[in-house]
Amino acid sequence: MKLLIFSCICLLALVILPMMPNTAADRGDFKIITFEKFESILNEDSEKLRIYNFWATWCAPCVKEMPYFEKASQENKALELVFISMDDGRNPERVTDFMEKRNIKSPVFLLDDVDYNKWIDKVNPEWSGAIPATIFIKPDGERHFHEGELEESELKKLIGLHN
Amino acid sequence: MKTRIIFTLTLLGFLSLPILAQTSGYQVGDEAMEFNLQNVEGSSVSLDDPEYAKGVIVIFTCNTCPYAVAYQDRMIALHEKYASQGYPVIAINPNDAAVSPGDSFEEMKKRAAEKDFPYSYVYDKSQEVIKAYGGSRTPHVYLLNKENGKFIVKYIGAIDNNHQDASAVTEHYVEDAVDAVIQGEKVALDNTKTIGCSIKWSKKGE
Numbered sequence: 001m002k003l004l005i006f007s008c009i010c011l012l013a014l015v016i017l018p019m020m021p022n023t024a025a026d027r028g029d030f031k032i033i034t035f036e037k038f039e040s041i042l043n044e045d046s047e048k049l050r051i052y053n054f055w056a057t058w059c060a061p062c063v064k065e066m067p068y069f070e071k072a073s074q075e076n077k078a079l080e081l082v083f084i085s086m087d088d089g090r091n092p093e094r095v096t097d098f099m100e101k102r103n104i105k106s107p108v109f110l111l112d113d114v115d116y117n118k119w120i121d122k123v124n125p126e127w128s129g130a131i132p133a134t135i136f137i138k139p140d141g142e143r144h145f146h147e148g149e150l151e152e153s154e155l156k157k158l159i160g161l162h163n
Numbered sequence: 164m165k166t167r168i169i170f171t172l173t174l175l176g177f178l179s180l181p182i183l184a185q186t187s188g189y190q191v192g193d194e195a196m197e198f199n200l201q202n203v204e205g206s207s208v209s210l211d212d213p214e215y216a217k218g219v220i221v222i223f224t225c226n227t228c229p230y231a232v233a234y235q236d237r238m239i240a241l242h243e244k245y246a247s248q249g250y251p252v253i254a255i256n257p258n259d260a261a262v263s264p265g266d267s268f269e270e271m272k273k274r275a276a277e278k279d280f281p282y283s284y285v286y287d288k289s290q291e292v293i294k295a296y297g298g299s300r301t302p303h304v305y306l307l308n309k310e311n312g313k314f315i316v317k318y319i320g321a322i323d324n325n326h327q328d329a330s331a332v333t334e335h336y337v338e339d340a341v342d343a344v345i346q347g348e349k350v351a352l353d354n355t356k357t358i359g360c361s362i363k364w365s366k367k368g369e
Contacts, residue, residue: 054358058229060263061361086358088327115324117336120356129321130300130361147299148361 029107061149062132068152188297200285217249223298227265228360252282257293258363300359320355
């Protein structure tokens with residue numbers, strides 16, 4: 001009898017769980033960082049190809065390309081992907097809600113420094129400041145910068161070139 | 164082999180495009196093209212109009228970008244401060260309405276009516292002006308000063324250094340630039356960057 005109840009609960013869970021909204025435990029890490037912190041992250045050593053994608057919840061072309069980045073990162077363990085959010089640091093729940101709703105598994109760091117002119121050139125002098133924008137850093141430290149939206153095939157090419 | 168070379172060349176060409184896009188357009192000191200664009204009020208706006216006899220603060224902006232929206236009131240204040248001194252604001256929406264429906268001419272009219280913009284809000288439907296200027300995001304400011312009959316670019320960049328909170332701004336880039344131009348001085352900081360929304364380029368002809 002106990003076994004039957006247990007089985008029923010298991011079965012029920014199997015049916016109900018996928019229907020429930022994603023919880024905080026399912027989404028990727030989220031933290032709010034300063035530019036100094038971000039700069040130190042960029043300069044860290046890594047054996048992986050690191051990809052930092054600048055985006056915001058309200059940016060339609062950014063949101064469109066996010067699944068391509070997530071998919072590439074899940075398929076290729078030699079990649080390390082972090083989404084860098086340009087959302088308002090005063091309302092971080094807008095980002096965490098988005099992550100849960102869209103099931104974002106990769107880490108998201110909200111770069112909370114609106115004095116943009118002080119740091120955009122430090123990320124890359126070619127960057128005009130428009131988002132989306134993406135920086136690729138090879139294990140040897142070489143960087144490639146891309147401003148603008150990427151199609152899935154373009155992202156794959158760029159990863160292929162730098163991997 | 165041949166197709167492979169062509170493929171590689173195409174790829175290289177594609178990869179260098181964003182870099183080219185960055186370096187094209189005006190630099191400070193360049194002569195800016197004049198334009199004639201339709202205003203939300205139905206008339207056309209030309210840099211030949213007498214109100215721009217001294218100069219103009221050209222701002223590429225739009226309805227939909229949160230950064231642009233955050234600056235609406237400050238753009239009104241800029242216009243109110245400087246129009247009487249010979250440097251009015253012209254706001255230009257460069258976004259393709261097919262890509263960004265909220266930036267259509269009809270939506271521009273609605274926003275202008277809601278906010279009662281005191282400056283001209285015009286539509287760069289063909290995107291010729293933004294391409295010539297080299298604007299890459301909204302908002303993107305070009306301060307022009309009329310010198311010997313030519314519009315010379317004096318400043319390119321952001322409005323100030325805090326889009327979130329006008330009261331927390333510590334550097335008023337555009338105001339400082341216009342003040343310098345009015346006083347006949349060199350603009351100390353003539354190029355700044357800011358995070359902004361990408362231009363919604365037309366898909367036609369790409």
